[in-house]
Amino acid sequence: MNYLKSLLAARSLPDVLETPDGRAATAAEWESRVRPYWRKQMLTHIYGQLPQVLTPTVTTEVNQIDFAGKATWETVHFTFEKDGKAHTVPAQMVTPKGEGPHPFFILLNFRPEVPDRYWPTEELIDAGYGVFGVCYQDVTADDGDFQSGLAGLFATEGERRPDEAGKLTYWAYMASRMMDYLLTRQEADPKRIGVIGHSRLGKTAQLAAALDERFAFACVNGSGTAGAALARGRDAAAESIRAICTRFPYWFAPNYYKYMDAPEALPLDQHCVAALIAPRRLLVGAAVEDLWADTSGQFLTCVAASPVWELYGKRGLVTPDALPSVGDVLGEGGVCFHLRAGKHYLSRTDWLSYLKTLSSIAENGKKE
Numbered sequence: 031m032n033y034l035k036s037l038l039a040a041r042s043l044p045d046v047l048e049t050p051d052g053r054a055a056t057a058a059e060w061e062s063r064v065r066p067y068w069r070k071q072m073l074t075h076i077y078g079q080l081p082q083v084l085t086p087t088v089t090t091e092v093n094q095i096d097f098a099g100k101a102t103w104e105t106v107h108f109t110f111e112k113d114g115k116a117h118t119v120p121a122q123m124v125t126p127k128g129e130g131p132h133p134f135f136i137l138l139n140f141r142p143e144v145p146d147r148y149w150p151t152e153e154l155i156d157a158g159y160g161v162f163g164v165c166y167q168d169v170t171a172d173d174g175d176f177q178s179g180l181a182g183l184f185a186t187e188g189e190r191r192p193d194e195a196g197k198l199t200y201w202a203y204m205a206s207r208m209m210d211y212l213l214t215r216q217e218a219d220p221k222r223i224g225v226i227g228h229s230r231l232g233k234t235a236q237l238a239a240a241l242d243e244r245f246a247f248a249c250v251n252g253s254g255t256a257g258a259a260l261a262r263g264r265d266a267a268a269e270s271i272r273a274i275c276t277r278f279p280y281w282f283a284p285n286y287y288k289y290m291d292a293p294e295a296l297p298l299d300q301h302c303v304a305a306l307i308a309p310r311r312l313l314v315g316a317a318v319e320d321l322w323a324d325t326s327g328q329f330l331t332c333v334a335a336s337p338v339w340e341l342y343g344k345r346g347l348v349t350p351d352a353l354p355s356v357g358d359v360l361g362e363g364g365v366c367f368h369l370r371a372g373k374h375y376l377s378r379t380d381w382l383s384y385l386k387t388l389s390s391i392a393e394n395g396k397k398e
């Protein structure tokens with residue numbers, strides 16, 4: 031791996047196994063000391079934290095459409111209450127009718143529709159997967175209004191504290207509340223529930239799985255800056271921390287703005303965020319024309335995070351000693367990466383890559 035090692039060395043990344051208190055040599059040390067350290071750094075400097083978990087009241091209604099009798103479609107309403115204020119988030123649960131329990135995707139989506147252009151509903155049903163989707167703006171609006179939706183129950187009035195949650199943290203929080211609910215449903219296989227999102231919601235899917243160890247896998251699609259792409263040494267065509275904080279300051283904790291022109295001053299880089307998902311499955315998807323999301327930066331995160339999977343005695347990213355080519359699906363390890371043709375999108379090709387990788391993992395799992 032000399033070539034990839036030299037590319038990583040040129041990025042001067044923090045060592046994912048090391049904190050100021052020393053380097054982890056075992057998975058137990060990683061879990062007790064290094065993992066909590068990166069988690070704290072990540073929340074303090076990039077995404078911000080939420081103070082508490084609220085238990086919502088949940089009601090469900092069954093919709094008439096059943097996809098040729100192959101699935102049940104329910105709308106699940108989550109009502110959160112705090113200090114006399116309430117907010118309800120609708121989510122869409124599509125469950126295959128065949129014998130369960132079923133693996134599930136918790137889908138952070140841009141839109142509430144079922145089916146939807148980002149959600150090939152019937153194909154997923156046919157593959158035996160349930161999908162539990164939510165429209166992110168139903169959680170809290172994608173803007174600087176912190177009194178909107180769920181944020182209105184938690185956020186400080188006026189200026190946010192430097193380490194206070196940005197909107198990505200709110201959306202990730204919702205994915206965990208959806209997980210709470212799925213775990214109460216016998217149709218869902220508790221060991222095979224993952225989270226998926228694209229672009230700003232790819233960043234969110236990675237954050238959700240980094241924070242919540244119940245997610246068995248995360249599909250982090252087209253996530254780019256503050257997602258799977260490394261900040262240090264980014265490609266010149268890729269989005270900088272300055273660009274993202276200028277356009278979308280409310281996605282992040284205000285502390286992140288300090289690194290607009292100094293990614294090397296951040297105590298962590300995105301491979302440390304990705305590594306919080308170990309030893310569970312991390313599936314990163316990139317598109318060759320999506321230069322803004324930094325294809326090689328997303329790939330190198332997968333390489334740089336892999337030593338943590340190796341601590342657990344698993345393989346990280348299984349790759350030749352080269353940057354990926356279009357059409358590659360590197361799906362053999364605990365860290366997976368695919369590079370498809372085309373532009374920024376959560377496409378059918380991405381879904382099919384994830385399904386293929388997840389099913390080969392299931393087969394390999396049986397052989398082990």
Ligand code: GTR
Nearest residue numbers: 228229230231254255269274
């Ligand atoms: C872009 C943003 C990216 C990405 C994308 C999206 O404008 O710069 O970081 O998140 O939006 O979410 O669609």
